[in-house]
Amino acid sequence: MAQARRYAGGVDGNRSLERGIEILRAFRPGVDTLGNGEIAERCGLPRSTVSRLTRTLVSSGMLDEVRHQRAYRLAASVISIGHAMRTGSPVLNAIGPTMRAESAKRRLNVGLATADRTMMVYLESIRYSPRAALRNVVAGQQVPMELTSLGRAYLAGIAETERERLLKQFRRRSAAATKALLADVRRSISSVEREGYCAVSWQPAVLAVATPIVLDGLPVYALNMSLQNVDRSDALASEMGAYLNAFAAKCKEVLAGREPE
Amino acid sequence: MAQARRYAGGVDGNRSLERGIEILRAFRPGVDTLGNGEIAERCGLPRSTVSRLTRTLVSSGMLDEVRHQRAYRLAASVISIGHAMRTGSPVLNAIGPTMRAESAKRRLNVGLATADRTMMVYLESIRYSPRAALRNVVAGQQVPMELTSLGRAYLAGIAETERERLLKQFRRRSAAATKALLADVRRSISSVEREGYCAVSWQPAVLAVATPIVLDGLPVYALNMSLQNVDRSDALASEMGAYLNAFAAKCKEVLAGREPE
DNA sequence: CACGACATTTCCACTCAGTGGAATTAAGGG
DNA sequence: CCCTTAATTCCACTGAGTGGAAATGTCGTG
Numbered sequence: 001m002a003q004a005r006r007y008a009g010g011v012d013g014n015r016s017l018e019r020g021i022e023i024l025r026a027f028r029p030g031v032d033t034l035g036n037g038e039i040a041e042r043c044g045l046p047r048s049t050v051s052r053l054t055r056t057l058v059s060s061g062m063l064d065e066v067r068h069q070r071a072y073r074l075a076a077s078v079i080s081i082g083h084a085m086r087t088g089s090p091v092l093n094a095i096g097p098t099m100r101a102e103s104a105k106r107r108l109n110v111g112l113a114t115a116d117r118t119m120m121v122y123l124e125s126i127r128y129s130p131r132a133a134l135r136n137v138v139a140g141q142q143v144p145m146e147l148t149s150l151g152r153a154y155l156a157g158i159a160e161t162e163r164e165r166l167l168k169q170f171r172r173r174s175a176a177a178t179k180a181l182l183a184d185v186r187r188s189i190s191s192v193e194r195e196g197y198c199a200v201s202w203q204p205a206v207l208a209v210a211t212p213i214v215l216d217g218l219p220v221y222a223l224n225m226s227l228q229n230v231d232r233s234d235a236l237a238s239e240m241g242a243y244l245n246a247f248a249a250k251c252k253e254v255l256a257g258r259e260p261e
Numbered sequence: 262m263a264q265a266r267r268y269a270g271g272v273d274g275n276r277s278l279e280r281g282i283e284i285l286r287a288f289r290p291g292v293d294t295l296g297n298g299e300i301a302e303r304c305g306l307p308r309s310t311v312s313r314l315t316r317t318l319v320s321s322g323m324l325d326e327v328r329h330q331r332a333y334r335l336a337a338s339v340i341s342i343g344h345a346m347r348t349g350s351p352v353l354n355a356i357g358p359t360m361r362a363e364s365a366k367r368r369l370n371v372g373l374a375t376a377d378r379t380m381m382v383y384l385e386s387i388r389y390s391p392r393a394a395l396r397n398v399v400a401g402q403q404v405p406m407e408l409t410s411l412g413r414a415y416l417a418g419i420a421e422t423e424r425e426r427l428l429k430q431f432r433r434r435s436a437a438a439t440k441a442l443l444a445d446v447r448r449s450i451s452s453v454e455r456e457g458y459c460a461v462s463w464q465p466a467v468l469a470v471a472t473p474i475v476l477d478g479l480p481v482y483a484l485n486m487s488l489q490n491v492d493r494s495d496a497l498a499s500e501m502g503a504y505l506n507a508f509a510a511k512c513k514e515v516l517a518g519r520e521p522e
Numbered sequence: 523c524a525c526g527a528c529a530t531t532t533c534c535a536c537t538c539a540g541t542g543g544a545a546t547t548a549a550g551g552g
Numbered sequence: 553c554c555c556t557t558a559a560t561t562c563c564a565c566t567g568a569g570t571g572g573a574a575a576t577g578t579c580g581t582g
Contacts, residue, residue, distance in 0.1 A: 013313075013316060013317035013320050013321075014277045014281065014313060014314055014317040014539085014540075015277075015539065015540090015569090016275045016276075016277040016278045016539085016540090016568090016569070017277045017278050017280075017281035017314060017317045017318070017321070018317055018320075018321055019278075020275065020278035020281065020282070021281070021318075021321040021322075021323060022321075024342055025338075025342065027342070027345050027346070027349065028341075028345045029344070029345055029348040029349070030348075031345075031349075032345070032348070032349025032350075032351075033349070035529080035530085036529080036530060036531090037528095037529060037530075046570080046571050046572080047529085047530070047531090047571090048530090048531075048532080048533095048570080048571055048572080048573095049569085049570065049571070050530095051530065051531055051532090052274075052275060052531095052569080052570090053275055053278060055274060055531095056274035056275040056278045056279055057278070057282075059274050059279075060274075060278070060279055060282040060283075061282075061377060061378060062282060064479075064480055066478055066479075067478055068477070068478040069478075070529080070530070070577095070578085073346075073349060073350075074342065074345060074346035074349060075346070075377075075480075076346070076374075076375045076376070076377050076382045076384065076480070077286075077377045077378075077382070078339070078342050078343050078345075078346045079343040079346050079347060079382060079384065079400050079401035080289075080377050080380070080382045080401045080402075080403050081285055081286065081288070081335065081339050081343065081401075082339050082340040082342065082343025082344070082400075082401050083290070083343070083382075083399075083400065083401025083402055083403075084288050084289045084290055084292075084293070084335060084339075084401075085288070085334075085335035085336070085337070085339045085340050086340060086401075087290040087291075087293070088288065088290070088292075088293025088294070088334060088335060089293075089334075090293075113337075114337045115337070116322060116336075116337050116338045116341050117322060117338075119341070121337045121338070121340060121341045121344075123337065123340065136398075137397075137398060138344075139340050139343075139344065139400075140340035140341045140342075140343050140344025140345075140347075141341075141344055142341050142344075216329070217327055217328055217329040217330075218325075218327075219325055219336075219337070275568085275569075276540090276568070276569090277539090277540070277541095277568085277569090296558080296559085297558080297559060297560090298557095298558060298559075307541080307542050307543080308542090308558085308559070308560090309541080309542055309543080309559090309560075309561080309562095310540085310541065310542070311559095312559065312560060312561085313540080313541090313560095316560095331548095331549080331558080331559070
């Protein structure tokens with residue numbers, strides 16, 4: 001009768017699979033080890049159900065059992081899937097080398113990200129360091145969408161309806177200062193529409209500018225550049241914005257050459 | 262009656278979840294875009310089932326739909342989970358910095374890996390380059406267990422029964438030259454038992470040595486060091502082996518200081 | 523060392539979520 | 553425009569999955 005659809009609230013989809021994925025998602029930086037009890041609580045699932053699902057995730061290689069303290073950790077398989085994602089990403093493949101070159105040339109950080117729910121995830125974040133030997137490339141790190149230049153550029157790049165849906169979610173999660181924050185987000189979005197980029201300084205002494213990359217048939221991405229240890233200044237912001245616009249144009253060229261697969 | 266257990270052949274576990282994970286696993290370097298049909302074929306599942314599961318994976322954010330050519334790609338979520346795995350790995354956290362230092366000091370590649378089924382997965386692979394600016398850090402890359410020093414060191418570190426189970430799988434997959442290969446693998450394993458490390462040169466002009474890291478309650482890991490553009494020579498191998506043994510000892514010290522969480 | 527306080531796993535009857543073959547719809551290609 | 557091929561939806565069936573309750577296991581404590 002129920003044709004694999006429409007269980008409590010959901011429109012469609014496979015419940016067990018959804019729940020299993022939700023369990024994997026419960027692990028994040030700072031939450032590296034979880035027992036069945038805590039998983040049950042965080043995911044809002046019955047304990048017996050969690051017990052069975054974690055068993056499956058272990059036998060599928062996605063979780064490692066920490067036997068001696070009845071808990072689980074993400075297993076190495078998840079990074080091999082992550083690696084497959086990165087090597088298969090047409091955008092990263094196309095502009096990754098360009099990003100590295102630009103980071104070295106301009107002596108600043110360059111990043112490429114897209115959305116994961118209400119967070120932005122770096123596909124690649126190249127941290128420029130004066131000592132080039134320490135140059136650091138990170139993938140998978142998340143930053144909040146509403147507070148970062150990346151996130152706001154992304155918001156500027158997506159469809160109206162999707163954008164409003166996300167803005168509602170931000171309102172729900174940060175109770176305080178929401179009015180001012182949302183206004184600031186909208187200001188950033190218009191900045192992208194007017195100047196092509198937006199500038200945000202969500203961490204002290206870091207100035208970041210970002211711009212969306214919109215390609216047919218692919219998720220919206222955002223490119224950013226940032227500098228540490230600087231004071232926020234409009235002059236610097238517009239200088240970086242100009243660099244970014246030029247760089248984004250170059251990236252789009254490269255992408256245009258590859259797109260029609 | 263059937264209490265969420267023992268479906269066709271399997272001992273236990275949630276079937277839909279297992280299948281969903283298997284679908285994610287079907288994507289790997291070189292196989293970046295898959296349609297439902299191809300997934301069905303590769304995973305041995307009915308098409309209608311795949312259609313439903315991929316829909317769920319999309320709505321859970323694990324897959325992106327490539328609408329215009331009815332296909333799917335891994336979504337950015339998978340790298341954020343991968344990132345969570347890496348930041349939560351106690352072993353990588355403990356010895357990662359030591360590995361970077363060692364790579365710079367010895368001017369060679371240093372890697373840390375563990376098993377994903379019959380492959381070894383790098384948690385971190387630090388590729389030394391004479392031009393330090395180009396230094397490359399990769400995570401998630403897979404290399405075959407039976408052909409690499411990493412894999413053989415791993416095999417030497419795990420329990421007898423598990424090892425034999427894996428050796429059988431190698432026999433099954435590479436039809437040719439299996440006899441000689443397995444003998445070579447066993448030789449490497451005894452090398453680990455005798456000298457603490459094994460040396461393998463599975464790629465031309467690359468010499469690698471590896472050693473297992475066995476810790477209570479954690480999966481077995483393997484550490485390796487390698488050098489490109491060299492000729493295989495026993496003298497060089499034993500020099501690198503000595504470096505590696507000293508380095509592994511240092512790592513175990515660091516780990517001992519952290520273990521008793 | 524036995525006992526109490528939790529936490530996790532197993533048991534179990536119930537039932538609906540999930541299944542897969544068949545029918546339908548959609549998408550190119552000639 | 554029709555024909556081929558692939559993906560999705562339909563549908564009756566049923567056993568996989570569920571969650572509360574009981575059992576088992578684990579650890580700290582008096």
